[in-house]
Amino acid sequence: RMGASSPSSSDTDPYKAKSTTLKIESQSYGYAEKVLPRSIEKVLLKKVLSEVQPIMAINWGHDGRSVWVDKGLRAVFQVIFADLELDIWTEWSETGTQRVIASFPPTTGKEFVHAFALTGVSSASASSSSEDLTYTPTTLKEGVQAWGDRSQYFFMDLKNSCPELLGALYLRPSLHKQVQVGSEICVNMIPDPSGRVSLYVLTEQGHENRNSGWPLMLDKATDEKCLAVKTTNVARNSLNLTEYNSALTVWRLDVDASKLKVAESKHGKQASDGEKNKGAMPHSVTEDIKVMASKRELVPDEEVEDNSFKDFANIEQERGKEEEEEEEEEEEEV
Numbered sequence: 590r591m592g593a594s595s596p597s598s599s600d601t602d603p604y605k606a607k608s609t610t611l612k613i614e615s616q617s618y619g620y621a622e623k624v625l626p627r628s629i630e631k632v633l634l635k636k637v638l639s640e641v642q643p644i645m646a647i648n649w650g651h652d653g654r655s656v657w658v659d660k661g662l663r664a665v666f667q668v669i670f671a672d673l674e675l676d677i678w679t680e681w682s683e684t685g686t687q688r689v690i691a692s693f694p695p696t697t698g699k700e701f702v703h704a705f706a707l708t709g710v711s712s713a714s715a716s717s718s719s720e721d722l723t724y725t726p727t728t729l730k731e732g733v734q735a736w737g738d739r740s741q742y743f744f745m746d747l748k749n750s751c752p753e754l755l756g757a758l759y760l761r762p763s764l765h766k767q768v769q770v771g772s773e774i775c776v777n778m779i780p781d782p783s784g785r786v787s788l789y790v791l792t793e794q795g796h797e798n799r800n801s802g803w804p805l806m807l808d809k810a811t812d813e814k815c816l817a818v819k820t821t822n823v824a825r826n827s828l829n830l831t832e833y834n835s836a837l838t839v840w841r842l843d844v845d846a847s848k849l850k851v852a853e854s855k856h857g858k859q860a861s862d863g864e865k866n867k868g869a870m871p872h873s874v875t876e877d878i879k880v881m882a883s884k885r886e887l888v889p890d891e892e893v894e895d896n897s898f899k900d901f902a903n904i905e906q907e908r909g910k911e912e913e914e915e916e917e918e919e920e921e922e923v
Contacts, residue, residue, distance in 0.1 A: 729759035
């Protein structure tokens with residue numbers, strides 16, 4: 590949009606950078622916004638460039654992956670990115686069936702290439718917040734179509750590139766790469782009697798604008814505290830498809846379901862006993878990482894107190910007092 594600048598050139602990799610600096614300008618007192626490739630943890634106001642002074646939630650703010658200005662404000666911001674996290678937890682149904690849920694961070698960028706395969710499950714499915722992105726289960730073997738909307742791409746030479754995938758349950762995405770930005774994806778797994786599930790995540794490692802930063806996330810996904818999840822890169826840029834220019838990379842997440850916490854995610858969601866019995870569906874990851882304007886993350890190089898909300902509250906209190914006095918006067922007249 591008009592008035593929005595690009596992040597500083599020093600942050601060449603948006604998925605590895607901890608922060609970035611942006612200059613955003615409200616031209617002709619209009620609205621301007623910059624959408625970033627990752628979710629925002631907080632925003633610091635570094636420098637005001639306009640005579641118009643900043644008032645959080647009135648002429649500037651941030652929400653999810655964007656920073657905005659309005660009403661003539663021009664300023665420089667430092668954006669702190671939220672970490673990309675894979676969230677895995679377990680739930681039990683009323684009938685005693687255990688389910689393992691893997692929740693992935695919202696996708697970024699206009700293109701996103703991925704797929705899933707599993708072993709050690711009696712059944713599994715995947716779902717997305719995007720209506721166009723669905724998954725069809727099938728058995729992975731030579732010649733299987735990789736994506737629902739690409740009939741020319743088939744798996745080939747699995748026995749040499751990644752033999753452990755042969756015979757796995759493959760969850761074929763309906764879309765090859767045109768996945769809606771911000772899509773939340775969950776994989777639901779019913780472990781077999783062994784209780785040990787292997788979730789294979791397939792994506793493009795070298796094509797950074799088509800993997801939403803998942804390779805970096807998967808490389809550090811091992812849960813070191815309880816060792817419930819261990820991550821292994823089993824095929825780096827070596828999984829080939831017919832007529833496909835890029836090779837896929839495969840990460841295997843070995844999940845010990847017996848060591849997973851019940852209905853609890855790294856984002857702090859803890860289900861009640863009733864929810865555990867009902868097998869509550871995963872909560873929205875977007876709601877966890879969404880930073881609301883009311884938090885007012887406004888601290889430039891020196892502390893600045895924003896009194897705008899206090900002023901609104903004082904006005905409401907004065908109005909209330911006036912109404913009470915009027916009611917008392919009316920009662921005295923009667």
